[in-house]
Amino acid sequence: MSLQLYDTATRSVRDFVPREAGKVGIYLCGVTVQSPPHIGHLRSGVNYDVLRRWLEYRGLEVRFIRNITDIDDKVLARAVAEAVPYWSIAYRNERLLDDAYDAVGVRLPTYEPRATGHIPEIQALIQRLIDRDHAYATDTGEVYFDVSSYADYGALSGQRPDEMRSGEETAPGKRSPLDFALWKGVKPTEPADAYWPSPWGRGRPGWHIECSAMTWRYLGEEFDIHGGGLDIRFPHHENEIAQSRAAGFGFARYWVHNGPLNLGGEKMSKSLGNVVDLPSLAARGLRPAEVRYYLSAPHYRSVIDYSEAALDEAAAAYRRIEGFVQRAVERVGVVETDGVVPAGFELVMDDDLNTPQAFALVHETVRAGNTALAAGDDEAVRQALGEVLTMLGVLGLDPLTDTPAARSGLADTVDSLVALALQQREAARARRDWPAADAVRDQLKQAGVLIEDTPHGPRWTLAANATDGP
């Protein structure tokens, strides 16, 4: 069996066949960097990171392009409000986004192009659309895409132009409310440095066109997978298709959309202001790996209704896995694996990336490993440990490097100090002075160090929320 993906365009699960054997081109609509990222953006990043890792596991060479839209109405409005250059806003938020992605283990894309770095490509594409009678310029220096010129408009999102609410604003020279701007003329209310010269007058790109231009530049006229959040299927992706197809390009062969992350029954979004971000979760004692688990454990197309309780449960589930890995490594050392995941894991991942089932297999293996650990069956422990690490690796999680102790950078220091305390406790236990022994354990617990007795002697771990303080 090979990978099957749900394709939004055909509303069906399809066998994934790369257009060029052994290679995959993916374009993911990144973020408009108008404000700091929230975990809804992270979900998107994590979902496609898993897709990419799985494609690579399957031996494909992945060219993964994730764009940054660094100029749009909101970025400019923010710049005016803060009285700073628009590009400083965009850059600041871009850095925050990349840091957040990095924290949750989303690998860097092959390239991360910015809209403003592709003005020539954008203008070339616009001119091409004008030449083909799919776009028109107005007296006011705007260029609009002529929706009526593209028969398949609405196919991706199931919208019919005649059924649509007239949400699009009208403007002088605009032929239809549905037409959308490819190029926007100078506005006196916007920063003067937000414009470039063009055949249609000074202006800047509209939303949508930058993605068509950048896919063209980095992936060619036709490529394999286009991804993004379900919420931008319309109008953004619909418009991208219209532009690129009208320009004569084959464009994306598969459309993958991740589900939204809601909060309180509503989509978490910048415009609604109901956002939760990584720093606020860190303040609650959650580690990025736990957040990644939370975001990747449900299926990528399902809705996640954010709740602290669900997040805490996910963190507990991840710690269970982590606990096994740590104990197993202490017992048998780090194992070398061949990098091949169990067949059952391949099966469920090939099935439209069924990560819930994939994690179920991880947990089943953990249980087997724990049993082996209790039975002293080191060979079985090695087996389970290797499988767990390999599966987690494909899912972008590495419990070996991302432990609380390792992150503090003081593991060795704590180890020495705890060893000292444990000597006293063992002495007390030897003379059956249980109150004294328990006092040591309680004091360590107060300090955030948990003691467990095992058949091979006591071991310590940092409490989950050790960084949280009392």
Added chain:
RNA sequence: GGUGGGGUGGCCGAGUGGCUUAGGCAAGGGCCUGCAAAGCCCUGUACGCGGGUUCGAUUCCCGCUCCCACCUCCA
């Protein structure tokens, strides 16, 4: 009004025409332990409502209802 997705045991969350009715969290019982912790074992018998198809439906079909997303900037 249009389009699409969904309502699964206390909670999160997969899945399936019956067969072995995921997995995690929480709960109760047990084992282990000086006591714990961790771990292991056991227990709970779920599929929004009403019809229909079927030998049999949570799974297919129809109706209803509720929720969410999109149709306007948003991963």
